[in-house]
Amino acid sequence: MATSLSELGLTVKRVQAKQHRTATEALRPLDVTLVQWDALRHLHANPGASLHGLAVLTFQTDQAFGTLAARLEARGLITRQSGAGRAIRPELSAEGERVYTAGQRILDGVLAEHFAPLGADEREALAGMLARLLEG
16 A cells, blocks of 8 residues: 555654654753754854844744844854844854854764664665755
8 A cells, every 4th residue: 555645744744853852852961952053053054144044044034033043142152243234143152163063963973873774775865855855
């Protein structure tokens, strides 16, 4: 019996939710959520990005990302710099870099465990299929 598209979609969502829960729990010792760490990751990868650009990268509204940035700033993980016009450009602080780097090591382990049931060829095939879905 073939898997229905509804079942397939729900399975993808369940896999994503499981990964999110596991990553959030693993990041707890750093006192950062996965959403907060993801913001640090995108800021690390895109220095000079605007708050709006980071909101887009993290799948958030400008308002939600602004609130997140305020929390990260209050924790000392980012600083906000004035950019061109009214733009605000967040930057990682030294503590933000430390948390980003430590979180990356943690998440590398989470992902290695998460994808361990798949062989290297299966991971490559899955990556290719997911890329095709994103292109479509």
